[in-house]
Amino acid sequence: MAEEPSERATLWAVARRAGVHAATASRALNEATRPLVAPDTIARVLRAARDLNYHPNHAARSLRTQRSMTIGVVIPDITNSLFPPIVRGIEDFLAPAGYVALVANTGRDVDRERVVMREMLARSVEGIVLATARRDYPLLEEPPLRGLPVVLVNRVTDDALFSSVSTDDRLGARLAVAHLLDLGHRRIAHIAGPDSLSTGFGRKSGYLEGMRSAGVSAPASLLVAADSYAEEEGYRCASELLGRRSPFTAILAANDMLALGALRALDEHGFRCPEDYSLVGFNDMPLVDRITPPLTTIRLPQYEAGSEAARLLLDRIRQRDGPVSAVLLAPKLVVRRSTCPPTPV
């Protein structure tokens, strides 16, 4: 009775116990090849495998089949609350398919991205989900990535060389602008995100479109560009807007962190939100509904973006020459209390 399965059971062990050749055991164990083997042999093999608590050696299988059942996920920073839901979406979709994700944080460092992708290639990932794209992103065309399935998420490149899943940033910004216009605002400022990112650029475009199509002017004096999505930048940009001579009654920030910075600036200048200035953010980060005032913002379907990206990637892995598709998800305006009609002068 001395069970001693301390060493991991090998396929040969299973085969021997079932009284067959390893090749037969292999065929019996794999769904796809199972029809090739006789029913009672299948039963014997399965039983032996269970008895020995057999689990196939992943490395050996990878080596033989050239498939790692692993995909890479490259994000700027998991600590940024935008990304955890995306990562979960990816993993939850991947898991049932037997895939597993290698997640790497690269900050905003392109060199680091290069290193990380090499490392992933060394581990033979079958594809990569990339959340670090810039609008112009030559990295993707460098040789090491040649032919590797890639799906962009959240941020996209200008040229649609790769499949992507993103939120309709222009639409989101237009929704926000429309909301402010509805409330009666006309002088609406915009703290734009980096032009190099599709999110920054798209939201700015949406803002401009929204204003223009309503026949409201959006002069340069109402526009200020943030260098990054950091709270500090929001503070700086809002302060700059307030310092300009151009009056406004509302601010649309390109994301919630910028909005939080702007809120702090308003506060320190002795202004109240929303009474003096309405404020709209972007992303609907956790807890922005609990700050003062609860932030009106644009909600992005992040989890769906993640799982959709994973779906696209698996499609592409299974069918290398499939179509390149750019999925646009719809954002949603969430009205809270950081916006109200402008106070009449």
Next chain:
Amino acid sequence: MAEEPSERATLWAVARRAGVHAATASRALNEATRPLVAPDTIARVLRAARDLNYHPNHAARSLRTQRSMTIGVVIPDITNSLFPPIVRGIEDFLAPAGYVALVANTGRDVDRERVVMREMLARSVEGIVLATARRDYPLLEEPPLRGLPVVLVNRVTDDALFSSVSTDDRLGARLAVAHLLDLGHRRIAHIAGPDSLSTGFGRKSGYLEGMRSAGVSAPASLLVAADSYAEEEGYRCASELLGRRSPFTAILAANDMLALGALRALDEHGFRCPEDYSLVGFNDMPLVDRITPPLTTIRLPQYEAGSEAARLLLDRIRQRDGPVSAVLLAPKLVVRRSTCPPTPV
């Protein structure tokens, strides 16, 4: 000139180009065995490897060396802001050592944990960092994990069978209690976390110790237990406290989410924080400094906990029979505006 490195270069290709045997190339490429080969041979091999853009096949190496250079990380939910810093701490420590982390979310489902660990074992992880431990956690003693290096992080088990890294929860709670006592509070209520988790239990113990050692009574009427760390539970527990006939002037919640729920309860009952009730949380989640009122809380060194856990795990992987150590990190009281002296009646 027709460079055609489309197929991944193999070690043999490198060897051939350098005019040596694959074995020699292997030795030249690996730090540890490099001294065995002649200097100019090393140079030739290195050069050939660079020319061909050679990257060793991970699966083949794993198969041969029986080492996957991969560790598993099991957490309840990456979407919970407590965990991203921990995961980063782990990954940042692992990366320089050439290791990579497989991260899995299991929710609060023990069966899922089992499945996930099996999957990890199938991929031959060399160790596991576990953030899902309960105080009584038989799963760890089941055969599949036999002998696999495991390090617990954040939550620990009662019996110190495995190395662990956690914050000193008792100390944290005592700091919070001391702070409230300093302010003059005497009737301090506690919304405790689940007793099944070391965090819930430890913080409750710390609360009781803190009260007792100051000679202040902590009757059962001031204690209420949450079933989970959900905001909703905080709301329920605070409402229950308010409904009881036992007066109090401050609440120590076992974490920030519970505190947020409590805050909502106070609000809905028409009480103000901190004027009517002081409130202390635990964790210092992002943005709790921006809510109203900014939350006084206990900050945990999460990133350090992660990297420390990774360090312990690597130690153990390299030296299987090393000592079992339980690292306790020091929490820190962060005073904000949700606490103030009790208002005299």
Next chain:
DNA sequence: GTCCAGATTGCAAACGTTTGTTGCTACGAG
């Protein structure tokens, strides 16, 4: 009775490394 098709299974070669062992060369000591 012969032959063929179909159903099962076994055989053996790969996949790309690492590493124990052996073989070669040259050099210094005796």
Next chain:
DNA sequence: CTCGTAGCAACAAACGTTTGCAATCTGGAC
């Protein structure tokens, strides 16, 4: 001049799978 030895490189055998091909067997049609 011989021998031992050090330094270096090659050989070959693994690691645990999968899979094309060949081999065996069965039963049925002619």
